[in-house]
Amino acid sequence: MKYFAFCCLFAISVVAKDFVGESGGFIAIPVTGETTTMPTFSTNGQKFHLYGLPYVDVQTELSIFDSKITVNPVDFGESRITITNTALVTPSAEDQKRSAQESKQLRSVLSRKSNLTAHSVDFLRPVTGVITSRYGKKRFINDLPRAPHLALDLDGEIGDPIIAPLDGKVILVDNFFYAGNFIVLDHGSSIFTSYSHMHSTDVVVGQYVTKGEKIGTVGSTGRVTGPHLHWTVYFNGNRVNPEKLIEDGFIDTLVGENPE
Numbered sequence: 616m617k618y619f620a621f622c623c624l625f626a627i628s629v630v631a632k633d634f635v636g637e638s639g640g641f642i643a644i645p646v647t648g649e650t651t652t653m654p655t656f657s658t659n660g661q662k663f664h665l666y667g668l669p670y671v672d673v674q675t676e677l678s679i680f681d682s683k684i685t686v687n688p689v690d691f692g693e694s695r696i697t698i699t700n701t702a703l704v705t706p707s708a709e710d711q712k713r714s715a716q717e718s719k720q721l722r723s724v725l726s727r728k729s730n731l732t733a734h735s736v737d738f739l740r741p742v743t744g745v746i747t748s749r750y751g752k753k754r755f756i757n758d759l760p761r762a763p764h765l766a767l768d769l770d771g772e773i774g775d776p777i778i779a780p781l782d783g784k785v786i787l788v789d790n791f792f793y794a795g796n797f798i799v800l801d802h803g804s805s806i807f808t809s810y811s812h813m814h815s816t817d818v819v820v821g822q823y824v825t826k827g828e829k830i831g832t833v834g835s836t837g838r839v840t841g842p843h844l845h846w847t848v849y850f851n852g853n854r855v856n857p858e859k860l861i862e863d864g865f866i867d868t869l870v871g872e873n874p875e
C-alpha cells in the first residue's frame with residue numbers, strides 16, 4: 616500500500632511557477648494527472664488544484680510542490696471592546712480546562728485521514744443572513760489582542776435553517792464551551808467546515824449529507840452576544856476566508872489572477 620501512495624503522489628504533475636495570493640485567500644495551481652488529496656476543478660480544459668492560504672499578518676513565502684507562493688497580508692480591520700467585569704473576560708480555570716480539551720478534540724477530528732474526495736468547490740451559502748463579521752478582523756478586549764476572527768459570521772434568527780454548502784460527512788456533533796452546539800463536516804480532499812452557536816443539530820456523527828441539505832438551525836449557544844452562524848472553512852489545514860468561496864464568479868477571478 617505504501618507504494619500505491621507514492622505512485623499517486625507522483626501521478627500528478629504541477630506546472631511549476633510562482634504565485635501571489637492574499638491572507639486567507641486561494642490560489643489555483645495548474646496540474647495534470649490525478650490526485651484525491653487536494654480539491655481539483657477544471658476550466659477551459661485546464662485542471663487546477665484549489666489551495667487555501669493561511670492567515671498571515673506579515674508577507675510570508677510558502678513552498679508548495681515546486682512553486683513559490685507569496686502570501687500578502689490584508690487589512691481586514693479591527694474591533695475593540697471594553698468589558699469592565701474582568702470575570703467575563705477570563706473564563707474560570709474549570710472552563711479554560713474544558714475549552715482546552717475541546718480544542719484538542721477538534722484538532723484530533725480534523726487531523727484524521729479522510730477517505731472522501733471533494734467533487735466540487737462550488738459552495739452554497741449555509742444561511743441566507745447577511746455578513747455581520749468578516750474573516751480576518753483583529754480583535755482586542757480591553758486593548759489586549761485576542762486571536763483574529765478566522766471565520767465568517769452570518770446573521771440569523773433562532774431557528775433559521777443551516778444547510779450543508781457541499782456534499783460531506785458529519786464527523787463531530789457536540790456542545791463546546793465557546794462554540795456552543797457545534798458541527799464539523801468533512802467534504803473530502805482536505806476541506807472541512809464547522810458551524811458554531813447552533814440552536815438545534817439535526818444530524819449525527821457518521822451521517823452523509825448532500826449539498827443543500829439542512830444540518831440544523833441558527834442559535835445563540837456558547838459564548839455569544841446574539842444569534843448568528845460562526846462559519847469556519849478549512850482547506851489543506853488552513854482556516855481560509857469563507858466569503859471568497861460564496862462570491863459570484865469566484866473561480867473565474869482566481870484563474871484570471873494567476874493566468875497560464
Ligand SMILES: [Zn+2]
Pocket residue numbers: 748764766767768844845846
Ligand atoms: Zn464569528
